[in-house]
Amino acid sequence: MLALNESQQRLVISETEKQIQKASVILDKPFKMIPVEFDLRGHTIGMYKVSKNKRVIRYNAQIFAKYFEQNLRDTVPHEVAHYIVDMQYGRKNIRPHGTQWRQLMEQLGAKPERTANYDLTGVPKRRYTTVAYQCGCQQHHLGIRRHNKLVKQQVRYFCRRCGDSLSAL
Numbered sequence: 694m695l696a697l698n699e700s701q702q703r704l705v706i707s708e709t710e711k712q713i714q715k716a717s718v719i720l721d722k723p724f725k726m727i728p729v730e731f732d733l734r735g736h737t738i739g740m741y742k743v744s745k746n747k748r749v750i751r752y753n754a755q756i757f758a759k760y761f762e763q764n765l766r767d768t769v770p771h772e773v774a775h776y777i778v779d780m781q782y783g784r785k786n787i788r789p790h791g792t793q794w795r796q797l798m799e800q801l802g803a804k805p806e807r808t809a810n811y812d813l814t815g816v817p818k819r820r821y822t823t824v825a826y827q828c829g830c831q832q833h834h835l836g837i838r839r840h841n842k843l844v845k846q847q848v849r850y851f852c853r854r855c856g857d858s859l860s861a862l
């Protein structure tokens with residue numbers, strides 16, 4: 694399995710910080726460095742994520758390891774730009790790869806492309822485990838975490854269409 698060594702990880706983190714500082718200068722507003730993680734799997738290269746009030750940029754170490762220079766040049770500003778436009782405009786008010794994001798990408802000197810075209814042969818696709826459930830009208834597939842919660846009876850889930858609670862198939 695491909696992996697990033699420690700010095701490569703440090704380089705990715707410092708490049709992320711550099712792009713955030715660059716955006717701070719461009720927009721004349723200080724943006725904080727946010728945590729960087731290398732835990733993305735499958736064929737997703739990068740991700741800017743907000744949960745509760747925690748912001749984080751996640752990279753896929755395997756794909757970075759395979760195309761290090763390209764990802765440093767393309768993926769880092771791509772994810773940084775998602776973070777910055779979120780702080781600037783609020784991500785609920787704009788399209789993820791809309792005008793504001795594209796404009797900032799250009800100002801950062803990066804190509805405003807939604808997806809990269811890498812040959813990902815040898816990088817395993819992530820498998821999502823789901824469990825089938827039934828309501829009154831259709832079949833549902835719950836992710837493993839929601840399934841576990843339901844089994845432990847911490848929650849019940851209801852179909853949005855018919856209002857029935859879901860039961861295992």
Ligand SMILES: [Zn+2]
Pocket residue numbers: 771775789790807
């Ligand atoms: Zn994106």
Ligand SMILES: [Zn+2]
Pocket residue numbers: 828829830831852853854855856857
């Ligand atoms: Zn239903």
